[in-house]
Amino acid sequence: MAVAIDLARESAAPTAPTAPSRRRAPTTRKSTHTSRETELVPSLGGPLAPWWKLVPRRYGHVLHAMCSYMGMFPPALPRYFIEQYTQRGDLVVDPFSGRGTTALEACLLGRQGVGVDLNPLAALLTSAKVDPPSREEALTRLRELERSFSKKKITEAPPPEIAMLFDQRKTLPQLSYLREHLEPAHRREDRFILAAITGILHGNHPRNPWDSRCLSVSMPNTFSMSPGYLRKYIRENKLKKYPFDAFEKIAQRIEHLYQEGVAPARGRGVQDDALSLGQHVAKNSAKLVVTSPPYLNVVRYGKFNWIRLWMLRESVQRVDASLADRTRTNLEVERTDRQLGLSDRLGFRKYTAFLEEAVCRVADVLRDDGVCVMTIGDVENGEYDKRLGLDAWAAIERRVPLKLQTVIEDRLVTENKVSRIWGENKGRATRVDRVLVLTKGDSMPTANFADPREIVRTMAELTPGAMRSIPDEA
Ligand SMILES: C[S@@+](CC[C@H](N)C(=O)[O-])C[C@H]1O[C@@H](n2cnc3c(N)ncnc32)[C@H](O)[C@@H]1O
Numbered sequence: 001m002a003v004a005i006d007l008a009r010e011s012a013a014p015t016a017p018t019a020p021s022r023r024r025a026p027t028t029r030k031s032t033h034t035s036r037e038t039e040l041v042p043s044l045g046g047p048l049a050p051w052w053k054l055v056p057r058r059y060g061h062v063l064h065a066m067c068s069y070m071g072m073f074p075p076a077l078p079r080y081f082i083e084q085y086t087q088r089g090d091l092v093v094d095p096f097s098g099r100g101t102t103a104l105e106a107c108l109l110g111r112q113g114v115g116v117d118l119n120p121l122a123a124l125l126t127s128a129k130v131d132p133p134s135r136e137e138a139l140t141r142l143r144e145l146e147r148s149f150s151k152k153k154i155t156e157a158p159p160p161e162i163a164m165l166f167d168q169r170k171t172l173p174q175l176s177y178l179r180e181h182l183e184p185a186h187r188r189e190d191r192f193i194l195a196a197i198t199g200i201l202h203g204n205h206p207r208n209p210w211d212s213r214c215l216s217v218s219m220p221n222t223f224s225m226s227p228g229y230l231r232k233y234i235r236e237n238k239l240k241k242y243p244f245d246a247f248e249k250i251a252q253r254i255e256h257l258y259q260e261g262v263a264p265a266r267g268r269g270v271q272d273d274a275l276s277l278g279q280h281v282a283k284n285s286a287k288l289v290v291t292s293p294p295y296l297n298v299v300r301y302g303k304f305n306w307i308r309l310w311m312l313r314e315s316v317q318r319v320d321a322s323l324a325d326r327t328r329t330n331l332e333v334e335r336t337d338r339q340l341g342l343s344d345r346l347g348f349r350k351y352t353a354f355l356e357e358a359v360c361r362v363a364d365v366l367r368d369d370g371v372c373v374m375t376i377g378d379v380e381n382g383e384y385d386k387r388l389g390l391d392a393w394a395a396i397e398r399r400v401p402l403k404l405q406t407v408i409e410d411r412l413v414t415e416n417k418v419s420r421i422w423g424e425n426k427g428r429a430t431r432v433d434r435v436l437v438l439t440k441g442d443s444m445p446t447a448n449f450a451d452p453r454e455i456v457r458t459m460a461e462l463t464p465g466a467m468r469s470i471p472d473e474a
Pocket residue numbers: 069070071072073074095096097098099100101102116117118119122272273274275291292293294295301323326327
């Protein structure tokens with residue numbers, strides 16, 4: 001009998017066609033596709049993979065949504081592999097941790113989750129989620145900061161592009177004070193409070209603005225529009241700055257984030273280069289890596305988070321330069337892309353060189369019976385389609401000590417992705433992710449569940465009211 005799972009709000013069936021791109025020109029495929037796409041491993045769901053797509057999209061602990069993050073994958077994806085290939089206490093790692101999806105999901109399942117990311121915002125979010133204070137510790141510290149608040153203790157005047165976003169008598173002084181007096185490098189409570197602030201720093205107002213959970217004028221929450229655009233937008237729409245009480249809204253946010261309790265295990269979030277993974281994770285220690293490396297020249301994490309980075313006391317330019325420099329692709333490729341159109345191939349060479357090194361570092365820390373799951377989105381720019389994951393693997397396969405077991409095709413509905421903010425004329429929103437399943441040994445280790453439906457059922461049960469039909473036969 002099929003298990004019914006309500007799909008009321010679910011739009012992406014595993015085999016659903018992707019939304020057509022209006023601008024998409026006839027394409028020339030230049031990829032070296034492998035036939036592995038069809039060689040699906042039965043325990044990974046056989047022809048019904050990807051199984052995690054059967055799970056309601058709103059599945060996920062409330063902490064995952066602490067702050068939006070570009071390029072994040074759904075919690076059901078790492079959960080599926082954690083359930084299938086690890087035991088309680090095992091080490092699960094993500095060298096490109098982003099908002100910490102893999103690491104948090106691991107801790108929620110009693111595994112040790114470690115996330116490494118070069119972006120300070122990503123490292124903060126990961127570490128706040130996997131190593132949180134208790135609810136009481138977080139609230140006590142917030143009250144302590146509120147008691148000691150004084151405008152006289154603020155030493156740095158906020159720049160005009162920040163001042164235009166917040167009420168200057170109440171909200172902005174409170175934020176400026178917190179920015180200068182929180183000690184995220186030394187205190188776990190402060191990391192959590194700061195991470196909680198990043199999620200509510202800016203966002204759209206509801207019908208009654210006083211009910212807003214965010215602190216800024218009404219603007220998108222997922223990313224920061226450019227200062228110039230925002231200035232015009234605020235002026236033209238006569239946006240009002242409400243004197244929100246930052247301490248009150250942060251306290252409400254903390255209560256919200258603790259409503260589902262904390263994970264039974266702790267982990268670590270580290271700010272560093274994925275290529276330095278060995279400095280944070282011991283050799284042959286990780287049972288599972290679930291990761292998604294940076295895209296080929298798509299996301300400017302600094303630029304799109306300039307308001308949050310102000311709160312973190314980080315420089316936007318430094319963040320973008322360090323990410324571009326370390327991946328040795330982004331900025332340079334962006335420039336040549338605009339001039340040459342097809343110059344993706346230049347970026348591709350650099351990208352694969354980076355990926356090769358990253359995969360070698362992952363192999364160093366992976367146990368002999370370990371599994372590495374790497375999801376890489378296709379690149380499309382209207383003139384040149386690239387199945388980036390497959391092409392990149394074909395380019396590095398002979399030089400890395402991991403073996404490809406299968407590739408699972410994960411079709412995404414582009415409208416659901418944060419990347420839709422670039423609009424269709426940017427032409428680069430991911431439409432298909434290739435999920436590469438790699439091992440250190442010759443074959444896949446034995447899976448915990450012969451029938452993947454058991455994992456899907458558990459996840460569906462955690463998302464009440466969301467039902468879909470799970471097929472009888474695996
Ligand atoms: C596609 S995102 C990963 C998102 C993540 N899976 C999640 O669910 O949030 C890629 C990440 O790689 C990070 N990154 C880029 N270059 C890096 C490097 N050299 N070392 C570590 N992280 C890097 C970016 O900051 C970004 O967070």
